[in-house]
Amino acid sequence: MTLRHIIGLALIAAVLPLAVPWLGFVFTLAVGKGLAALGVAVLLRGGLISIGHALYFAVGAYATAFLMRNDGINEFLLLLLLSTVVATLVGLVVGVFMVRYRAIFFAMLNLAVSMVFFTLLSKMYHVTGGTDGLRVATPTLFGFAPSRVQFNSVLQYGSLILMIGAALIVDRYLRSPLGEALSAVHSNEVRLEYLGVSARRVILIAYAASAALAGLGGTVTAFAVGHIVPELSYWTISGQLVLIAVLGGIGGTPGAFIGAFFLELVRTFAVGFAADAWNVIIGIALLIVIFFLPEGLYGLLHRTGKQGSTP
Amino acid sequence: MSSAYIPLIVDGLADAALIFFVAVGLTLVFSVMRILNVAHGSFYALGAYISVVIGLWLTGRGGPVLGLAALVISPVLIAVLLGPLIELTLLRWTYGRPEALQILVTFGLFLILEDAQKLIFGVQPYSQDTPMQILGITRIGGIVYLNYQLILVLMAVLVAVGLRLMLKRTRIGKLIVTVVTDQELAQTLGIDSSRVFILAFSLGVFLAALGGALASPTVGVAPGLGSETIVLAFAVAAIGGLGQIEGAALAAILVGLTRSAAIYFAPEFQPVAPYLVMLAVLLVRPFGLFGSIGLRRI
Numbered sequence: 177m178t179l180r181h182i183i184g185l186a187l188i189a190a191v192l193p194l195a196v197p198w199l200g201f202v203f204t205l206a207v208g209k210g211l212a213a214l215g216v217a218v219l220l221r222g223g224l225i226s227i228g229h230a231l232y233f234a235v236g237a238y239a240t241a242f243l244m245r246n247d248g249i250n251e252f253l254l255l256l257l258l259s260t261v262v263a264t265l266v267g268l269v270v271g272v273f274m275v276r277y278r279a280i281f282f283a284m285l286n287l288a289v290s291m292v293f294f295t296l297l298s299k300m301y302h303v304t305g306g307t308d309g310l311r312v313a314t315p316t317l318f319g320f321a322p323s324r325v326q327f328n329s330v331l332q333y334g335s336l337i338l339m340i341g342a343a344l345i346v347d348r349y350l351r352s353p354l355g356e357a358l359s360a361v362h363s364n365e366v367r368l369e370y371l372g373v374s375a376r377r378v379i380l381i382a383y384a385a386s387a388a389l390a391g392l393g394g395t396v397t398a399f400a401v402g403h404i405v406p407e408l409s410y411w412t413i414s415g416q417l418v419l420i421a422v423l424g425g426i427g428g429t430p431g432a433f434i435g436a437f438f439l440e441l442v443r444t445f446a447v448g449f450a451a452d453a454w455n456v457i458i459g460i461a462l463l464i465v466i467f468f469l470p471e472g473l474y475g476l477l478h479r480t481g482k483q484g485s486t487p
Numbered sequence: 488m489s490s491a492y493i494p495l496i497v498d499g500l501a502d503a504a505l506i507f508f509v510a511v512g513l514t515l516v517f518s519v520m521r522i523l524n525v526a527h528g529s530f531y532a533l534g535a536y537i538s539v540v541i542g543l544w545l546t547g548r549g550g551p552v553l554g555l556a557a558l559v560i561s562p563v564l565i566a567v568l569l570g571p572l573i574e575l576t577l578l579r580w581t582y583g584r585p586e587a588l589q590i591l592v593t594f595g596l597f598l599i600l601e602d603a604q605k606l607i608f609g610v611q612p613y614s615q616d617t618p619m620q621i622l623g624i625t626r627i628g629g630i631v632y633l634n635y636q637l638i639l640v641l642m643a644v645l646v647a648v649g650l651r652l653m654l655k656r657t658r659i660g661k662l663i664v665t666v667v668t669d670q671e672l673a674q675t676l677g678i679d680s681s682r683v684f685i686l687a688f689s690l691g692v693f694l695a696a697l698g699g700a701l702a703s704p705t706v707g708v709a710p711g712l713g714s715e716t717i718v719l720a721f722a723v724a725a726i727g728g729l730g731q732i733e734g735a736a737l738a739a740i741l742v743g744l745t746r747s748a749a750i751y752f753a754p755e756f757q758p759v760a761p762y763l764v765m766l767a768v769l770l771v772r773p774f775g776l777f778g779s780i781g782l783r784r785i
Contacts, residue, residue: 225587277773279586280523284725285769288762291718295759411718415525415594422591452605459598466592467580 181430181477182343186336189437193332200332202440204400207335210436211342211393213420215386217432220421221350222382223362224278227414228286231270231293232387234409236263236394238297241310241404252315252330256338256395263391264384271383275376278365290409297406309405312398328400335396342389343429349385350429358382390417419458423465425472434473493630495747501636503743504643505705508698509716510723510735511650516691518730519667520684522578523586525593528717529600530565530692534699535708536608537561539615542703551617558618558703562696570689578688579681597713605710612709619704639701646694647736654732663687695720722765728778737776738768 189207193200212233219226239259243249249258270289277285297304304310314327322330349355357378360368365375398404407413416439424435442461446454469475513527538561546554577596581589622634654660665673666683674680699712706712723742727734742761749757768776 220587223585223587225590227590273770277769280729281725281769281773283523283586283590284721285766287718287721288725288765288769291722292759292762292766295756295762299755299759410714412714415597418587418591419594422587452610453602455598455602456606459595459602462591462595462598463577466588466595 178343178347178428178430181428181474182340182433185430185433185437186340189336190333200328201400202444203437204328204332204335205397206436206440207339207433208393208397208400209417209420209440210339210424210433211396212390213393213417213424213436214342214346214429214432215389215393216417217421217424217426217429218346218350218358218382218386218389220418220426221355221362222358222379224379224382225283225418226286226386227283227411227418228288228290229386229390229417230409230411230413231286231290232263232267232390233394233397233413233417234293234297234404234406235266235387236260236391237312237398237404237408238304238310238394239263239391240395240398241312244313244315245310250313250316251319252317252327252399255315256392259395260388260392263394264388267384267387267391268380271380271387274383275379287411287414290414291411294406294409294411297409304406307406309403312402312404314402315399324402331396331399335400338392338396339433342392343433346385346389347429354378354381419462423462423472425469425474427471428474430477431472431474434477438473495751496744497632497636497640498750499744499747500740501633501639501705501743502746503739503741504639505698505702506719506723506743507643507736507739508646508701509695509720510727510739511646511732512691512694512698513720514724514727514730514732514735515650515694516688517724519663519687520578520582522581522589522593523721523729524691525590525717526573526596526600527593527691527695527720528715529597529604529713530569530695531699531702531716531720532604532708532713533565533569533600534562534696535703535706535712536604536613536699537565537696538700538703539613539708540608542615542618546617551621554615555618555621558700559697561700562693565696566689566693570692571685573692574685574688579684597717601710601713604713610710612707613703614707616704635704642701643736643739646697647732650732659686719761722761725775726765726768728772728775731775731777734775734777 189203193203212229215232216226216229236259239262240255243255243258249255274282274285298307300306314322314324317327317330350358357368357373361375361378368375394408397408420435420439421432423438424431424433439458442457443454446457450457465472509527509531513524516522516524516527538557541561542554542557545557573596577592581592619633619635622638625632625634625637654664662678662683663686665678666680670680723738724735726741727736727738742764745760745764746757749760
């Protein structure tokens with residue numbers, strides 16, 4: 177089911193830009209946000225809501241910029257990998273503290289950490305470029321130096337492959353005993369502990385995985401835009417990630433990407449006719465989905481796909 | 488202590504007063520409805536915008552002293568118009584649903600209000616500091632104080648004491664406490680909890696808008712004010728312990744003083760100060776200074 181849906185989405189995202197070229201960029205951004213939103217969705221499975229995951233999104237983006245500028249690493253795949261590893265490590269360290277908290281306190285503590293990071297990014301001008309941000313140059317591919325246009329197509333299709341890979345791996349993870357234990361944290365943490373499973377360990381693994389996904393999404397975004405700013409870590413981006421996850425639906429891994437594609441498309445069209453009002457449109461869309469589609473946009477697809485089999 | 492630190496303390500306390508109005512509103516709404524209202528900061532921003540607009544209009548009609556009235560009129564207006572409307576349409580639906588949904592509904596409201604402000608008031612900053620100027624200054628022992636700042640601190644103390652007295656002594660306050668303690672039991676006793684919710688939420692909106700209105704003479708009012716304010720209010724409410732009025736007051740003082748100390752000693756890191764205090768407090772006391780697990784008080 178997940179396989180069919182995610183490949184279907186990837187095919188649409190691969191074919192449409194052939195007719196409308198500028199959609200390629202929009203879709204690449206959507207995959208970047210979708211990866212991060214998938215991370216947030218993983219935590220939501222455990223009943224944990226983070227309004228601070230823009231932190232890892234920005235960590236991934238800044239790690240890429242730093243690695244290119246300070247360490248002279250220019251290889252695309254290596255940068256993707258290393259930046260994701262950096263985000264995962266940060267997630268592990270922060271996660272050790274986060275696993276002690278639940279509910280509102282988990283949300284707020286994540287918010288606080290991300291806001292500290294945001295301030296540091298904006299103020300440490302000599303290291304981070306301050307509010308001007310940093311440039312992310314076009315990387316090399318297996319030693320070749322592609323032109324910007326060539327690289328953009330590679331990134332566009334490469335990110336779709338990342339999307340399929342991430343959706344399938346996360347799907348496997350959520351179905352594994354470890355993933356089921358995560359859902360159990362939500363439904364009954366005490367019972368989980370009685371079964372001899374450490375809830376904190378389960379959450380820490382989920383937290384690190386979500387940080388990895390958000391970091392990967394941040395790196396993709398950094399490459400797509402070519403320039404990164406501290407606002408990537410601002411709390412409204414974190415809010416947007418939760419929004420995408422819930423809008424798309426956390427019932428299945430394609431949900432996060434469906435939400436992200438929907439959001440980026442609405443944003444693109446809204447900028448055309450109502451630049452100052454796109455948040456109003458998104459806000460209203462969100463409220464409609466929450467009120468009328470409790471399973472999110474993905475729930476729609478799921479429902480039609482399951483027709484007849486449900487009692 | 489050297490008297491050189493007195494202005495720093497007064498600045499810090501005036502800052503604390505403004506933060507307190509917003510944070511105590513947030514904490515009140517949380518304790519009654521169990522909802523963390525992300526749109527709370529937008530009421531602060533609305534309060535600031537509307538009091539500037541009404542203030543300029545009133546100043547044009549009846550002079551600057553009449554303009555002062557705008558600082559109180561606008562929060563009342565916002566609370567009466569938006570409080571019941573939002574509680575009845577959006578919030579009512581979220582009670583008893585997962586936290587993620589509750590936070591998202593208010594986030595949706597936040598997005599809508601943020602852009603509504605841009606559409607109504609434009610993106611140019613507004614400023615109106617007449618209230619601060621006409622109140623003048625006071626000199627005590629060679630130190631100059633802005634009267635406006637002193638009044639802010641006084642008002643914050645009045646609001647804190649007033650809220651506590653209202654909850655403890657008045658009929659409506661007792662009704663709120665009853666609903667907070669046990670909603671089901673309150674309803675079997677014949678208390679209309681729906682009206683209590685509308686009232687408590689409107690009071691929260693009023694407090695946020697009052698903070699914004701009173702802050703408007705001291706800052707430029709521009710887009711982004713709401714989103715900056717809400718994270719600050721979260722931090723203060725979390726430090727104090729969610730749902731704790733005295734906790735919010737103490738946390739506001741702590742954050743206000745830290746911020747003003749940061750302005751004097753390390754200005755770049757002034758914005759990070761509240762969150763560092765929050766992290767430090769929450770790592771030691773996960774439920775905040777006055778908070779405790781499971782116990783639901785107001």
